[in-house]
Amino acid sequence: MSFPRLLSPLHIRSIRLPNRMIMGSMHLGFESAADGFARLAAFYAERARGGIGLMVTGGVAPTPEGSFGPDGTVLADEHGVADHRMITQAVHAEGGRILMQILHCGRYSKHRELVAPSAVKAPISPFTPREMSEADILATIEAYGRTARLAVAAGYDGVEVMASEGYLINEFMAPRTNKRTDGWGGDLAGRLRFLREITRKVRAALGDKLILSVRLSMVDLVEDGLTAEEVVAAARAVEAEGCDLLNSGIGWHEARIPTIAHTVPQGAWTWATARVKAAVGIPVAASNRIKSPDMAEALLARGEADLVSMARPLLADPDFAVKVGDGRAEVINACIGCNQGCLDPIFSGGSATCLVNPRAGRESRFRSSPTKASKRIAVIGGGPAGMSCALEAGRRGHAVTLFEAGPELGGQFLLARRVPGKEEYQATPRHYAFELAAAGVELRLGREVGVEDLDGFDQYVLATGITPRALNLPGADHPMVVGYDEVLSGRKAVGERVAILGCGGIGFDVALALLGETEPFDAAWGIDRSFAHPGGLRPAAPPPSPPRRIVMMQRKPDRPGAGLGKTTGWIHKAVLQRRGVEMLSGVTYLLIDDKGVHLSLNNARHVVEADTVVVCIGQESRRILLPDLAALGKPVHLIGGARESARLDALAAFEEGTRLGLAL
Structure with missing residues (x-):
């Protein structure tokens, strides 16, 4: 064009x-x-x-x-x-x-x-x-x-x-x-x-x-x-x-x-x-x-x-x-x-950068210079940390091979594209794929890498991300229990009554995805393009009937979504509340059976009836290859979710990968 x-x-x-x-x-x-x-x-x-x-x-x-x-x-x-x-x-x-x-x-x-x-x-x-x-x-x-x-x-x-x-x-x-x-x-x-x-x-x-x-x-x-x-x-x-x-x-x-x-x-x-x-x-x-x-x-x-x-x-x-x-x-x-x-x-008192471009605001600090000694570097994992590390290392003249078990780059970041309003997220892995090719990085996609594939490299970067934390609860193996990754990837079907365990960012993303397509923006938020009233406002249209009954719950007594982004969290909460999603805090999970999730709330027992229970209770670092790599006697670097799994944080992962790529 x-x-x-x-x-x-x-x-x-x-x-x-x-x-x-x-x-x-x-x-x-x-x-x-x-x-x-x-x-x-x-x-x-x-x-x-x-x-x-x-x-x-x-x-x-x-x-x-x-x-x-x-x-x-x-x-x-x-x-x-x-x-x-x-x-x-x-x-x-x-x-x-x-x-x-x-x-x-x-x-x-x-x-x-x-x-x-x-x-x-x-x-x-x-x-x-x-x-x-x-x-x-x-x-x-x-x-x-x-x-x-x-x-x-x-x-x-x-x-x-x-x-x-x-x-x-x-x-x-x-x-x-x-x-x-x-x-x-x-x-x-x-x-x-x-x-x-x-x-x-x-x-x-x-x-x-x-x-x-x-x-x-x-x-x-x-x-x-x-x-x-x-x-x-x-x-x-x-x-x-x-x-x-x-x-x-x-x-x-x-x-x-x-x-x-x-x-x-x-x-x-x-x-x-x-x-x-x-x-x-x-x-x-x-x-x-x-x-x-x-x-x-x-x-x-x-x-x-x-x-x-x-x-x-x-x-x-x-x-x-x-x-x-x-x-x-x-x-x-x-x-x-x-x-x-x-x-x-x-808005939280910090300074600005950019999730997809960690150099923003750090131009004088994140300087790239050609490496003095080119190394053969294996980056295992093609999520945000792995992509950004491989790109910077490749640009500097290292011989980089990026291994990714999935058929495309992106890792957990790809799950966001199933969330209404986040479809734009898929542009980032596409961009990195282009830049990696331009930097001469070799991509090996589509199968799990083993230590036998990693012979001959000088250094290893383990960016294998996370695995969803398993639920430790009677009934956790019930057929209705699924992981958030299975829902957002479309691998598992979801019923009409859904209980979501966890009210963090992933829990909110799952709820938004299960509500389906977003409402017309102007109608949902009460925007009047005819500008007939001061401020350009009018009453919001009645919300459509939700396709599912969704109940979100968390163990913490805090407000659900308290840890969401300062400028976007309130939007997600408003959308879910408008669409009738119920949110519970301070619950104690008791068990899961054919009826749904049994829990205790305010010293009383309740049952949240459900056809599907989606587990969004956190992550654990995925480091399966670490012992084998360490045994090779070469430098091994842990970055992204493989290093710290407290929460899914693409901002930190892109930055961490960039820093390491500039330092290798």
Whole structure:
């Protein structure tokens, strides 16, 4: 497929963008580290080298109270300019272009000094903000101008004003959070005044040559959010004040509707961007769940946007744009929307990387260099750890043979593709298969390897993964008892009444798979594309009758799913609850017989009637070959599930394999 629109250049002010691909703003979590700016410089330089048309940094606060938290990034005086210049110089040396995003968190700040237009506490924050006085408001507008001038001094190609997703400017715009009765609230003109004044101030600070982007919420997805007409009015207001580019934001962080997780259909929000594009004369960028060049080209062709903003796809593959330009789009390392390496760590106080690309965020640390002495290396196991180790070792010049008992690469990772919403996961083993071939790694698939197959190698990497933990309970050998791997692989049929033992990630995946195809997204989550009501919301449609009665249970007294991903776990729980899945905590399993699972709960005996009992109680490392390999007297490395089986963790497995491959 060709991509004439995606690859067409665009001039904005004095700056020429070579294509229509933007890397959208994303907080990376290492901004405040001792080497944070050096890491940022390496991160953005690699993506500039990869051909992306324009990048936007993570949010930089104009004032301390507007920062993410006590260690948030602030640019309020000249002392920070030199740090930021490290980023711009690195990007410009690679021929790239980059904007600095100015972001005041408002009531989303994670410290006690937070401020907002009104003293309305956010449901996702422990603190109630202080209502800003008029003096506070005027000082904040001046601070935006000052930070924009500092961004110019640091060498940025412009700035982006963050006015979406429930942060301070968005809080002024929406009746949900702006209860003021003075000139900064009330009617739409009053609620948009803060946005207009900031846009005007920043435009003046940038001068005539640099880019001013405004990230505007195209649909708020919260009660008392903006109406469709108000969103358009906001877009026209910033256009009138000198905005050059509108970037799309979708939803507020407190919205109870998923916007970017793998459960969200690709391109789910382009309708909201298209509505705004039709109303303004400046370029508009679409965002959220646009991960393939085919989709990007199609939406540009339909006239729904002028550019496409992607963040996580550029974590997964920094060479995304250059591969599109070189006609190699099919070898892009696709983002799978899992959030496990990027957003989950960020919202838990960590730093971002990428499950399918462990080098993301570690560019200066994960450096690959040719080996000085090529070795013959056997990697046993073609799951995440084995694939990533074999790839890095092969790229460095080792003679690598990768053994996998299954007919294809992927290991336990392949089970995810049977879970509705996770079909994209199958793209990762496909990508690794291509890259392994390009690196000269020999693949031997389709049969269990024995020690007799491993003669003549210099080193061994045991990446044989895990085996599901067996159930130790009277009746564990009953014909109705099956393993999660047997269900997700389709090897065992499942009845109409299902008991799932275990409420971790695997248990949730099994329940989702047994419910079958997902509901239409808009109907299930109450999204109104006609935008007839503020926030773009409507009542969710009644759920369809579930194909099975499912009861999940766990021994732990914690809430079921407590260990799921920070940004996706709540989605899975909401789906299962909507579909009538029952969840029990603090149970004691007693036995299994023809009736089902006998258990004790709250000191009373119960029977969960079942036709099928699915065991999801953990894993054990699979190390069958370890004694024989150790006896050969050659170095043996244990990685992934074969080393640590506490939980299935593809993020750790990909990273561990990459580290070892770079070190062998």
